[in-house]
Amino acid sequence: MHLIELLKDWPCTIQGNWRDVTIDSVTEHPNRLKKNCLFIARKGAHHDGMESIEEALDRGAAAIVIDRSVPECNLSKWSQRGVAIVTVPDCKRFLSYSSAQLSGDPSEELTIIAVTGTNGKTTVTHFISQLLSQFGIKTAVLGTTGCYIDGEKFDEEMPPLTTPTAEYLHPLLRKCKDRGVTHVALEASSLGLEMGRLAHCHVSIGVFLNIGVDHFEEHGGREHYIAAKKRLCSLSEQLVVNCEDVECMHIVKDIELPIHLFGRNIAGGCMPSEELIGSLPPGEHNRLNAMAAATVVKLLGFPEREIFTAFRLLTLPEGRMQLVEHEGRRVYIDYAHTPDALSAALQAVTSLNPRKLICVFGCGGDRDKEKRPVMGKIAENYCDTVVLTSDNPRSEHPLAIVQHILKGTADPTSICVVMDRKRAIHQAIAASQPNDIVLIAGKGHETSQIIGSEEIRMSDLAEAMTALHQLETFQE
Known part of the structure; x- marks a missing residue:
């Protein structure tokens, strides 16, 4: 040009x-x-x-x-x-x-579904893709875990951002279109919306999942955070909204767009059977995520009966309630790094009736400090054993972050603190017994840890598998 x-x-x-x-x-x-x-x-x-x-x-x-x-x-x-x-x-x-x-305005040739919310964006975008694939629709997913086309990872240069910047987004959309993709489910983060990364992206359906505690400091306060989320309304042709979330409903109350509601028991006004709901991945939050995805797919014109039947085929993306187990010991890896997400993950594993529940988690540095004591209280209330450790401390001292988390606990002396994350994971799994569950929360799919200005290799999943293997070796 x-x-x-x-x-x-x-x-x-x-x-x-x-x-x-x-x-x-x-x-x-x-x-x-x-x-x-x-x-x-x-x-x-x-x-x-x-x-x-x-x-x-x-x-x-x-x-x-x-x-x-x-x-x-x-x-x-x-x-x-x-x-x-x-x-x-x-x-x-x-x-x-x-x-x-310069990319030929590819969003005009695609059906774009943009999903925003404090929690659940990755799961919902992947659920949308999985449901659409049942109808033969070639779909791409763009978000925290990268780019996927029909469930397969598409290796493309992308910055580690939930919503890619415009210079990466539009060429990537063009490549997806050239590979036969017709629908794209992408994660719309609050920062991405505020920074205008989707400003010239034509969004067919905007999805509001929930408004929780995260990124407040980065936006300059809660109101600015909510205002950033609300920008999705001006980009979308129609909206899908969680009727159980007060903040989401408040955001759209004066919006003059078609609005379609979902909740734990309804998807676009329809109700699936309890049998099909029971086939979903564990947790009330995943029930809600599935209903959000079903509402989107129904809105795209596909029959509800077949959508709900496809619930049996839904699987969680990498790092979301990801299970590894050995001789009755179950270890779940989850990305939960906000109070609501941690509470939802702990509720989900509690529903599986473990003998004991052990949770390993920390909080990221240079991020919202308000959530730290709240997460400490949540973990203490749900778990038999809490192991606090380092997450991505960045420029903050890891021990200072842990001390902040401990302020929310009723009995800080009962909380185990192991600052080295690898050792914390190994120690928690070594202390587990058959029929126990260990939840390792905070990093999910991530394969590195940011300490100061250094990025080191670190995978919760890999360490959990190694720890279970060592238990097996020791028992032999």
């Missing part, structure tokens, strides 16, 4: 050489620049793209986009290097717009 064609519907000013400039791709990362690439000098939370303009020019950027005033001498210096300098009102929105345009 010629640069001038890309800019024709966008307010901007241009300096330097813009004639006959052809643009093939767009990026805000200098190390991703290639021939005929447009560089967006966006100001981010940790880095200002203006500081990378010289590097972008050295790497061969075809044009530069800025959204702030700069000294005339800089503009002159940059334009003398034979590139166009484009000034737009908002780099963030222009990145979204140009990414969509």
